[in-house]
Amino acid sequence: MLNLNQLRIFYHVARRLSFTAAAGDLFISQPAVSAQIKCFEDFCGLRLLKKRGRTLHLTDEGMALYDYARKIFECEREIENALEDMRALKRGVLRLGTTKTYARYFMPDLITRFHEAFPNIKVQLNEGSSLEMTESLLDFQNEVAIVAKAVEHPDVVFKPFSQEEVVLVSSPGHPAGEKVHLTLEELTHEPIIMKEKGSGTRKLVAEAFSKKGLVPNILMETSNTEFIKQLVQRGEGIAFLVRAAIALELQEGKLRILRIAEKPLFLDVSIAHLKGQSLSPPAKVFLEMLSNIAAAGGAPNKGLRSLMADVLASHWSRPSRP
Amino acid sequence: MLNLNQLRIFYHVARRLSFTAAAGDLFISQPAVSAQIKCFEDFCGLRLLKKRGRTLHLTDEGMALYDYARKIFECEREIENALEDMRALKRGVLRLGTTKTYARYFMPDLITRFHEAFPNIKVQLNEGSSLEMTESLLDFQNEVAIVAKAVEHPDVVFKPFSQEEVVLVSSPGHPAGEKVHLTLEELTHEPIIMKEKGSGTRKLVAEAFSKKGLVPNILMETSNTEFIKQLVQRGEGIAFLVRAAIALELQEGKLRILRIAEKPLFLDVSIAHLKGQSLSPPAKVFLEMLSNIAAAGGAPNKGLRSLMADVLASHWSRPSRP
DNA sequence: GCGAGCCATAAATTAAACTTATGGATAACA
DNA sequence: TGTTATCCATAAGTTTAATTTATGGCTCGC
Numbered sequence: 001m002l003n004l005n006q007l008r009i010f011y012h013v014a015r016r017l018s019f020t021a022a023a024g025d026l027f028i029s030q031p032a033v034s035a036q037i038k039c040f041e042d043f044c045g046l047r048l049l050k051k052r053g054r055t056l057h058l059t060d061e062g063m064a065l066y067d068y069a070r071k072i073f074e075c076e077r078e079i080e081n082a083l084e085d086m087r088a089l090k091r092g093v094l095r096l097g098t099t100k101t102y103a104r105y106f107m108p109d110l111i112t113r114f115h116e117a118f119p120n121i122k123v124q125l126n127e128g129s130s131l132e133m134t135e136s137l138l139d140f141q142n143e144v145a146i147v148a149k150a151v152e153h154p155d156v157v158f159k160p161f162s163q164e165e166v167v168l169v170s171s172p173g174h175p176a177g178e179k180v181h182l183t184l185e186e187l188t189h190e191p192i193i194m195k196e197k198g199s200g201t202r203k204l205v206a207e208a209f210s211k212k213g214l215v216p217n218i219l220m221e222t223s224n225t226e227f228i229k230q231l232v233q234r235g236e237g238i239a240f241l242v243r244a245a246i247a248l249e250l251q252e253g254k255l256r257i258l259r260i261a262e263k264p265l266f267l268d269v270s271i272a273h274l275k276g277q278s279l280s281p282p283a284k285v286f287l288e289m290l291s292n293i294a295a296a297g298g299a300p301n302k303g304l305r306s307l308m309a310d311v312l313a314s315h316w317s318r319p320s321r322p
Numbered sequence: 323m324l325n326l327n328q329l330r331i332f333y334h335v336a337r338r339l340s341f342t343a344a345a346g347d348l349f350i351s352q353p354a355v356s357a358q359i360k361c362f363e364d365f366c367g368l369r370l371l372k373k374r375g376r377t378l379h380l381t382d383e384g385m386a387l388y389d390y391a392r393k394i395f396e397c398e399r400e401i402e403n404a405l406e407d408m409r410a411l412k413r414g415v416l417r418l419g420t421t422k423t424y425a426r427y428f429m430p431d432l433i434t435r436f437h438e439a440f441p442n443i444k445v446q447l448n449e450g451s452s453l454e455m456t457e458s459l460l461d462f463q464n465e466v467a468i469v470a471k472a473v474e475h476p477d478v479v480f481k482p483f484s485q486e487e488v489v490l491v492s493s494p495g496h497p498a499g500e501k502v503h504l505t506l507e508e509l510t511h512e513p514i515i516m517k518e519k520g521s522g523t524r525k526l527v528a529e530a531f532s533k534k535g536l537v538p539n540i541l542m543e544t545s546n547t548e549f550i551k552q553l554v555q556r557g558e559g560i561a562f563l564v565r566a567a568i569a570l571e572l573q574e575g576k577l578r579i580l581r582i583a584e585k586p587l588f589l590d591v592s593i594a595h596l597k598g599q600s601l602s603p604p605a606k607v608f609l610e611m612l613s614n615i616a617a618a619g620g621a622p623n624k625g626l627r628s629l630m631a632d633v634l635a636s637h638w639s640r641p642s643r644p
Numbered sequence: 645g646c647g648a649g650c651c652a653t654a655a656a657t658t659a660a661a662c663t664t665a666t667g668g669a670t671a672a673c674a
Numbered sequence: 675t676g677t678t679a680t681c682c683a684t685a686a687g688t689t690t691a692a693t694t695t696a697t698g699g700c701t702c703g704c
Contacts, residue, residue: 002401033663035661052462059602065401068404079329095382104647278369353693354692
């Protein structure tokens with residue numbers, strides 16, 4: 001097998017046409033170069049260098065080999081650059097999993113912030129239910145997931161990140177809107193358009209009902225929040241949705257929030273990643289960023305030029321739960 | 323500096339996604355692989371491999387590095403192939419210097435033979451005077467030279483290869499042709515068209531004259547043998563030329579040989595190369611081929627499809643000098 | 645739950661690479 | 675033309691790096 005250390009020494013000798021100079025470049029002694037070149041020529045079974053007087057020349061074979069060696073060590077240089085870029089976060093991938101709702105209403109801001117700090121890290125955003133995204137960590141599809149804590153897993157760490165209020169919404173003219181405080185019992189008579197099974201919202205709502213021994217009247221279910229909003233606007237039913245998801249519709253008066261007699265529903269959003277320090281540099285800094293945001297109470301990024309600015313503002317400035 | 327041994331081990335681990343399998347491929351023990359991979363990750367400052375259960379995965383950084391590593395080791399494979407080809411003479415260059423006359427009249431046969439034996443060795447034929455070609459060995463322009471031994475040189479070996487008869491030629495109707503045996507004295511009255519200084523033929527002829535204290539009557543001189551033949555055919559003068567160079571013209575009756583009273587002139591042709599075993603494999607086998615040819619008395623290659631066949635035949639079948 | 649397979653770890657060994665010291669050859673310089 | 679500096683070769687000794695053997699832990703399939 002080719003000894004690449006010897007090839008490296010040969011490369012430097014060929015480049016400088018001097019054993020001594022090559023030794024200097026490589027920070028080794030001249031006899032070390034002599035010995036390795038000799039070994040290398042023996043291995044090759046070819047003379048690679050000729051000496052005339054005290055000037056060194058490459059043989060034809062040496063030339064051919066030098067051409068190849070240059071390719072290899074150019075490639076080595078590329079590797080070193082790539083390594084440096086990866087270490088310095090000038091290059092890399094952040095594979096991130098979130099729920100559809102989160103991806104739609106909260107991620108644009110987060111990703112924009114991340115890109116501002118690390119412009120060269122590609123973000124690959126994958127969507128799925130909280131459970132799917134948590135499981136996607138286990139087979140390395142994603143490195144970080146932002147989810148409603150679904151199922152505890154021994155190898156996954158969940159860090160609380162934020163709490164999203166889940167509100168009951170109807171069309172502005174919906175008769176249920178007359179009541180000041182709707183009870184869950186009363187709601188069982190109303191057709192509800194529900195998020196799909198596996199959804200964090202669905203789980204939260206379902207638990208609220210079942211805690212009282214009640215069964216909601218589910219008219220239909222879908223994972224498509226926009227679709228739910230459309231149906232609710234048309235008065236087909238009412239729905240439980242994350243407040244931030246309906247910010248625009250509230251502003252425009254297309255939807256209204258129905259007050260319920262219960263204490264407000266909050267969806268716990270967590271950052272999930274595998275246990276252990278096995279995070280890539282991009283994932284590490286992303287988690288750091290999220291920690292900082294969480295610690296700062298989710299203060300909005302004022303410099304953000306996102307179209308979602310208003311929606312996001314309503315998200316980040318929501319009053320924290322008592 | 324990147325440790326290419328470690329990169330190699332990483333490459334095999336990444337390829338097989340198994341430390342044990344990689345160890346097998348590399349004919350080393352599994353702990354050796356573990357240790358080197360650990361060193362390599364430390365050097366990189368990045369985790370390159372992840373273990374889930376007992377299956378190994380590449381991290382994103384590992385993937386990136388693996389892509390580079392593949393390039394490097396593909397290139398290494400190319401080097402190994404190139405080395406093997408060069409050793410096996412399936413690839414290489416033979417840089418050969420000869421005189422113009424030799425290149426024109428004898429080399430086609432030699433090169434054809436050589437190519438038949440070593441089809442993949444490129445022959446680079448350089449022409450110049452015997453002296454120039456001998457000197458071209460010293461600065462490695464050529465590795466082998468076929469020359470009239472010009473000047474002895476301590477670093478150059480001359481091996482006698484053949485002797486080419488130099489004959490005096492005139493046009494068929496030239497008045498000098500009436501004489502049966504021309505003496506050199508008589509020739510001093512004839513205008514001679516002479517090869518250029520530095521030419522082996524010129525040197526041979528000049529010595530023959532000067533040995534008798536005579537000075538030839540040189541009408542003109544040129545290195546272009548074809549031009550000399552043209553002038554002689556037109557009756558502008560007579561010339562000394564290597565017999566093989568005028569074989570066609572003799573056959574066609576365009577030139578005639580003038581008998582001289584002297585004993586025939588023979589030009590000693592030698593193979594010259596640098597002293598020492600510093601010859602490339604192509605040069606070595608070429609010299610071997612020449613030795614065989616010389617030993618066999620220069621027997622013609624009957625399979626030769628060269629246009630020069632006749633000319634060459636007259637060369638190889640000439641009676642050897644007593 | 646038991647055993648086979650795979651990787652990690654530690655200590656000891658081996659082999660490769662390197663250094664220092666020195667000598668010979670070449671070319672530049674006086 | 676001798677002198678000197680430079681460069682490579684050689685040899686012996688040293689150091690570092692890589693590797694092996696031995697072992698233990700963990701995971702997965704049975």
